[in-house]
Amino acid sequence: MSKIIETVPNFSEGRRVEVIREIVEAVGKTPGARILDISSDADHNRSVLTLAGNEEQVRASVLKLFEAAIARIDLRNHRGEHPRLGAVDVVPFVPVKEATMADCVRLARSVGEEIAGRFGVPVYLYEEAATAEHRRNLADIRRGEFEGLARKMKDPLWAPDFGPEEPHSSAGATVVGAREFLIAFNVNLGTPDVEIAERIARAVRHSSGGFRYCKAMGVVLSERRIAQVSINMVNFKKTPLHRVVEMIKTEAARFGVNVVGSEIVGLVPNDALLSAAEFYLRLEGFDPSQVLENRLAEPGT
Amino acid sequence: MSKIIETVPNFSEGRRVEVIREIVEAVGKTPGARILDISSDADHNRSVLTLAGNEEQVRASVLKLFEAAIARIDLRNHRGEHPRLGAVDVVPFVPVKEATMADCVRLARSVGEEIAGRFGVPVYLYEEAATAEHRRNLADIRRGEFEGLARKMKDPLWAPDFGPEEPHSSAGATVVGAREFLIAFNVNLGTPDVEIAERIARAVRHSSGGFRYCKAMGVVLSERRIAQVSINMVNFKKTPLHRVVEMIKTEAARFGVNVVGSEIVGLVPNDALLSAAEFYLRLEGFDPSQVLENRLAEPGT
Numbered sequence: 204m205s206k207i208i209e210t211v212p213n214f215s216e217g218r219r220v221e222v223i224r225e226i227v228e229a230v231g232k233t234p235g236a237r238i239l240d241i242s243s244d245a246d247h248n249r250s251v252l253t254l255a256g257n258e259e260q261v262r263a264s265v266l267k268l269f270e271a272a273i274a275r276i277d278l279r280n281h282r283g284e285h286p287r288l289g290a291v292d293v294v295p296f297v298p299v300k301e302a303t304m305a306d307c308v309r310l311a312r313s314v315g316e317e318i319a320g321r322f323g324v325p326v327y328l329y330e331e332a333a334t335a336e337h338r339r340n341l342a343d344i345r346r347g348e349f350e351g352l353a354r355k356m357k358d359p360l361w362a363p364d365f366g367p368e369e370p371h372s373s374a375g376a377t378v379v380g381a382r383e384f385l386i387a388f389n390v391n392l393g394t395p396d397v398e399i400a401e402r403i404a405r406a407v408r409h410s411s412g413g414f415r416y417c418k419a420m421g422v423v424l425s426e427r428r429i430a431q432v433s434i435n436m437v438n439f440k441k442t443p444l445h446r447v448v449e450m451i452k453t454e455a456a457r458f459g460v461n462v463v464g465s466e467i468v469g470l471v472p473n474d475a476l477l478s479a480a481e482f483y484l485r486l487e488g489f490d491p492s493q494v495l496e497n498r499l500a501e502p503g504t
Numbered sequence: 505m506s507k508i509i510e511t512v513p514n515f516s517e518g519r520r521v522e523v524i525r526e527i528v529e530a531v532g533k534t535p536g537a538r539i540l541d542i543s544s545d546a547d548h549n550r551s552v553l554t555l556a557g558n559e560e561q562v563r564a565s566v567l568k569l570f571e572a573a574i575a576r577i578d579l580r581n582h583r584g585e586h587p588r589l590g591a592v593d594v595v596p597f598v599p600v601k602e603a604t605m606a607d608c609v610r611l612a613r614s615v616g617e618e619i620a621g622r623f624g625v626p627v628y629l630y631e632e633a634a635t636a637e638h639r640r641n642l643a644d645i646r647r648g649e650f651e652g653l654a655r656k657m658k659d660p661l662w663a664p665d666f667g668p669e670e671p672h673s674s675a676g677a678t679v680v681g682a683r684e685f686l687i688a689f690n691v692n693l694g695t696p697d698v699e700i701a702e703r704i705a706r707a708v709r710h711s712s713g714g715f716r717y718c719k720a721m722g723v724v725l726s727e728r729r730i731a732q733v734s735i736n737m738v739n740f741k742k743t744p745l746h747r748v749v750e751m752i753k754t755e756a757a758r759f760g761v762n763v764v765g766s767e768i769v770g771l772v773p774n775d776a777l778l779s780a781a782e783f784y785l786r787l788e789g790f791d792p793s794q795v796l797e798n799r800l801a802e803p804g805t
Binding site: 237 | 508510538540541556600601685692745746749763764765766767768770771772773774777778780781782784785786787788789790794795796797798799800
């Protein structure tokens with residue numbers, strides 16, 4: 204079976220529908236990775252593509268995306284709520300099937316070098332592909348945004364991993380890396396009080412003392428008049444969904460609040476849900492090869 | 505994508521290793537369904553094969569199994585704890601992928617007729633393929649076993665659906681039908697008291713007032729010195745795993761006993777576990793197409 208890698212490139216256009224369409228079409232028309240999902244946000248002025256394929260397919264699709272995006276996006280005229288450094292802002296590679304994290308690190312470095320060489324865009328490597336600890340975290344690399352980039356790059360700590368020592372005039376810089384699958388997961392509370400959601404978020408998120416692979420913030424769903432803990436699970440194998448849900452239930456109970464529901468935004472790996480079932484059903488000695496569909500997918504016996 | 509049907513033929517040999525090997529080899533050598541699992545029990549003197557393939561593949565494999573089993577098994581010399589009517593005792597067809605229950609009913613009737621014609625074995629249709637309500641339940645058809653079969657068949661209520669009006673001298677009769685996927689699921693209790701397991705089994709099983717698609721009994725795991733509720737989930741779509749587990753926890757608590765674990769014996773459909781995850785994580789608006797592996801399996805976009 205061939206390796207499958209996912210890539211989730213974010214590009215800095217979420218408003219001009221025609222431009223988004225042209226970029227997505229350019230990616231889709233080229234032989235390469237399959238487009239699994241497209242999501243654009245006008246407030247953020249940003250779009251996110253989810254692509255999957257083997258190494259050469261995702262490489263080809265990402266290069267095509269750069270070609271189309273750099274020709275159409277000028278950061279000098281770009282405004283949006285989401286922080287960004289470049290026309291194509293960030294390109295993570297994610298191991299999905301048969302592929303390892305080492306495969307994705309190697310691919311990130313090779314594609315990063317190719318982007319820098321072909322398009323003259325400085326490239327930073329992040330997360331598992333980072334070349335120094337201080338540039339592992341995307342938020343740290345992106346701090347200062349496009350507008351502060353020329354100055355930031357004068358600091359030797361922030362010399363790019365590949366490409367020119369100054370920003371591309373219209374396309375800025377790009378952050379390329381390798382990471383685990385990210386699950387966007389929201390937990391809805393039986394209260395409109397966002398302060399409770401924020402306090403629960405602080406209890407479960409890594410940055411304020413919570414679970415290592417959990418990011419979280421409190422938000423309000425104004426239409427439903429309820430508060431929500433909005434979560435990114437950045438490594439569901441090491442910090443599983445069920446542990447965060449159970450902790451949120453416990454913290455919410457302290458305020459007399461119930462968890463009324465949850466939602467997965469976008470895609471979720473099957474294993475993340477099987478692991479929740481295994482925990483809650485208290486399964487002993489469960490082996491994924493007991494799943495009928497897995498057994499059917501095995502080479503013939 | 506082509507239809508996949510599972511069949512789980514039970515044949516009446518669980519002791520003579522050489523005979524089991526010959527029968528399994530005869531099935532495996534013929535082009536037909538893939539063998540997913542083989543399980544033999546000496547006390548029961550019975551073996552269970554799990555096969556999967558398209559309609560023609562499972563048909564070919566089942567016919568080959570009859571040929572090999574009838575040549576080697578003589579019920580007149582067969583003893584075992586498990587009730588049985590025939591050399592090949594029961595052959596259920598189960599819809600697994602793309603296939604419907606109607607497909608399996610049609611297949612059961614057609615294969616049943618072919619078996620009767622080719623091997624001179626009377627065939628009863630059961631469960632979804634049954635032709636009368638009183639012969640839907642396997643236990644009712646099998647009551648009296650091989651030894652009582654000749655007398656039972658004189659009753660017009662028990663005329664076979666296909667084949668001769670009397671038993672095959674050495675191979676008895678066969679029960680062929682269509683049913684939903686059966687999950688063998690055991691729940692372990694923090695007590696060695698089998699009476700508690702038996703009382704909990706009575707609370708959850710259909711026959712004594714419990715869930716419609718749940719069969720259960722209390723047993724003892726002598727090595728681990730704990731009691732167990734041993735369960736067959738005969739329709740996990742209508743009676744889901746989580747509901748039975750939660751009921752067992754509640755009933756066990758009434759005796760001051762904990763559920764210490766559970767186990768799935770053999771295979772389980774992925775959907776049965778996803779549905780448990782969906783319940784326990786309280787997912788709202790979850791769609792199976794959000795599962796990454798399902799998205800990857802969809803036709804290209």
